[in-house]
Amino acid sequence: MADEIMAAENAGNFIEEFIMEDIAKGGRYEGQKVHTRFPPEPNGYLHIGHAKAVCIDFGTAERFGGICNLRMDDTNPTKEDVEYVDAIKEDIKWLGFDWEDRFHYASDYFDQMYDFAVELIKKGLAYVCELSPEEMRANRGDTTTPATSPYRDRPVEESLELFERMKNGEFEDGKMTLRAKIDLASGNFNMRDPVIYRINRIPHHRTGDKWCIYPMYDFAHPIEDVLEGITHSFCTLEFESHRPLYDWVIDNITAPCKSRQIEFSRLGINNTVMSKRKLRQLVDEGYVNGWDDPRMPTLCGLRRRGYTPASIRSFCEGIGVSKTNSTVEYSFLEHCLRDDLNENAKRVMCVLDPVRLVITNYPEGKTETFEVENNPRRPEDGSREISFSRELYIEAGDFLEEKVKGYNRFYPGNEVRLKSAYIVRCTGCKKDENGKVTEVYAEYDPETRGGDTPDGRKVRGTVHWVNAENCIEAEVRIYDNLFTDPEPDTGDKNFIDYINPESLVVLKNCKVEKSLEGAAAPANFQFMRLGYFCIDKDSRPDALVFNRSVSLKDGFKKK
Numbered sequence: 329m330a331d332e333i334m335a336a337e338n339a340g341n342f343i344e345e346f347i348m349e350d351i352a353k354g355g356r357y358e359g360q361k362v363h364t365r366f367p368p369e370p371n372g373y374l375h376i377g378h379a380k381a382v383c384i385d386f387g388t389a390e391r392f393g394g395i396c397n398l399r400m401d402d403t404n405p406t407k408e409d410v411e412y413v414d415a416i417k418e419d420i421k422w423l424g425f426d427w428e429d430r431f432h433y434a435s436d437y438f439d440q441m442y443d444f445a446v447e448l449i450k451k452g453l454a455y456v457c458e459l460s461p462e463e464m465r466a467n468r469g470d471t472t473t474p475a476t477s478p479y480r481d482r483p484v485e486e487s488l489e490l491f492e493r494m495k496n497g498e499f500e501d502g503k504m505t506l507r508a509k510i511d512l513a514s515g516n517f518n519m520r521d522p523v524i525y526r527i528n529r530i531p532h533h534r535t536g537d538k539w540c541i542y543p544m545y546d547f548a549h550p551i552e553d554v555l556e557g558i559t560h561s562f563c564t565l566e567f568e569s570h571r572p573l574y575d576w577v578i579d580n581i582t583a584p585c586k587s588r589q590i591e592f593s594r595l596g597i598n599n600t601v602m603s604k605r606k607l608r609q610l611v612d613e614g615y616v617n618g619w620d621d622p623r624m625p626t627l628c629g630l631r632r633r634g635y636t637p638a639s640i641r642s643f644c645e646g647i648g649v650s651k652t653n654s655t656v657e658y659s660f661l662e663h664c665l666r667d668d669l670n671e672n673a674k675r676v677m678c679v680l681d682p683v684r685l686v687i688t689n690y691p692e693g694k695t696e697t698f699e700v701e702n703n704p705r706r707p708e709d710g711s712r713e714i715s716f717s718r719e720l721y722i723e724a725g726d727f728l729e730e731k732v733k734g735y736n737r738f739y740p741g742n743e744v745r746l747k748s749a750y751i752v753r754c755t756g757c758k759k760d761e762n763g764k765v766t767e768v769y770a771e772y773d774p775e776t777r778g779g780d781t782p783d784g785r786k787v788r789g790t791v792h793w794v795n796a797e798n799c800i801e802a803e804v805r806i807y808d809n810l811f812t813d814p815e816p817d818t819g820d821k822n823f824i825d826y827i828n829p830e831s832l833v834v835l836k837n838c839k840v841e842k843s844l845e846g847a848a849a850p851a852n853f854q855f856m857r858l859g860y861f862c863i864d865k866d867s868r869p870d871a872l873v874f875n876r877s878v879s880l881k882d883g884f885k886k887k
């Protein structure tokens with residue numbers, strides 16, 4: 329089995345192999361249009377794991393010239409929230425996929441589901457069972473003993489009547505269930521007369537109090553698929569052992585088509601958690617600032633962090649589709665973003681931890697400008713002007729009072745290149761009463777305009793800077809992993825115990841070059857030597873706020 333799948337992956341992936349067989353001559357969908365669906369449960373925001381599923385559902389349909397539906401899987405009335413539906417749509421659109429007019433709610437099919445259940449009862453393939461959940465558990469048997477139910481042979485008429493009364497709300501929650509009559513001795517416990525309807529007398533956010541009974545996922549999902557004419561229904565690996573039930577439902581109801589379920593592995597990424605329940609806990613208990621906190625693996629969080637749709641799609645492409653669950657390195661996600669921004673982000677200068685640099689031999693009051701390229705990788709992005717004067721800001725960390733081995737930046741006596749401007753020689757510094765450096769001094773060489781030495785002498789260090797006269801103050805938020813443990817939710821671990829207290833560091837006193845005046849989201853930049861940054865939604869034209877999306881240094885190693 330494993331070898332067969334590997335071979336298929338080389339040819340695209342195993343899902344595409346199956347589809348090619350299915351639509352080929354003699355295949356089960358010969359000549360048909362590939363029709364898939366993405367079925368999120370609207371009980372939270374989409375995360376990067378969902379992005380993988382979205383790319384498989386929409387992307388596969390796209391590659392075969394087919395179509396993909398968006399369906400809110402809202403059969404469970406306890407958990408849904410209207411707020412999430414719009415957010416889910418926004419995220420999928422942002423990724424670049426479109427369901428056009430094919431937007432559905434599973435709850436729209438409740439009437440048909442009920443009718444199909446009645447059909448099964450009439451065929452002798454379903455019965456009302458009065459075992460309580462505890463009794464059912466006690467009677468489920470084990471690998472050598474079959475399950476039992478004293479209600480299994482109840483007459484069809486009786487089940488029909490009770491099922492209708494269940495629907496009408498005559499019985500309390502948990503009093504009865506409708507079970508499919510399949511095989512109490514099956515080696516697959518999902519086939520041991522699974523419950524397909526349960527009583528739940530709570531209103532549903534779309535159907536109100538019309539229903540007192542709700543279908544179970546394993547019964548509802550194949551029906552949703554066949555009613556929408558889905559050819560291929562992709563889901564994650566944990567549903568593999570449910571596939572016989574999926575097929576059983578379709579085979580035993582008057583289904584308008586026969587959808588095929590294909591499972592793929594669930595995406596996990598290290599140093600984060602990926603279930604909506606856990607993400608909701610982080611939000612509800614205030615460990616993060618909402619679903620779109622830039623540390624969250626949600627699509628809205630990643631978007632706010634500065635991730636681009638292209639970077640997420642290339643990530644999903646890169647991790648591939650397989651049948652083996654595995655954890656992907658967070659650094660691979662960052663690698664995909666860096667790749668995209670390296671090509672496309674405008675280069676600018678920002679000083680995160682400023683110290684004043686005074687060019688003592690530069691005329692007071694003089695200002696000159698330099699023309700610099702916005703992106704050396706994309707000449708078509710043009711250039712901008714940056715201004716230079718006697719007083720600048722550089723990073724405090726770019727100055728040392730004494731040279732240490734391998735350090736090429738500012739220290740007294742050393743020559744340094746101010747990026748795109750001049751070469752200057754450091755002459756000293758001024759300190760306050762605590763010994764903190766408050767000003768650095770240097771002299772410039774007027775012959776080095778643009779940063780080149782006319783005599784070819786070597787200048788090792790190049791630093792970024794901004795003009796103290798016209799730079800803009802900004803807040804910059806630096807993010808790190810939300811969890812200190814690479815696998816915060818495995819085994820007995822409580823992921824809350826591993827929250828990284830330094831996952832957010834806010835720098836208040838940063839200085840950015842004047843060209844960023846009025847910048848608004850969405851906008852990605854490379855701050856030279858520092859990393860990739862974007863404008864945060866909290867940013868105002870007169871109070872800029874940036875998020876660090878990712879550092880420059882690539883921690884991803886191809887294995």
Ligand code: ATP
Binds near residue numbers: 368376381564605
């Ligand atoms: P969660 O535990 O995060 O709530 P879920 O599977 O319950 O996940 P759904 O809204 O039901 O979330 O999922 C919609 C679709 O996305 C399903 O087809 C599901 O299999 C897929 N999906 C969810 N999480 C992942 C993941 N980590 N990797 C790949 N696909 C996923």
Ligand code: MG
Binds near residue numbers: 369
């Ligand atoms: Mg779920």
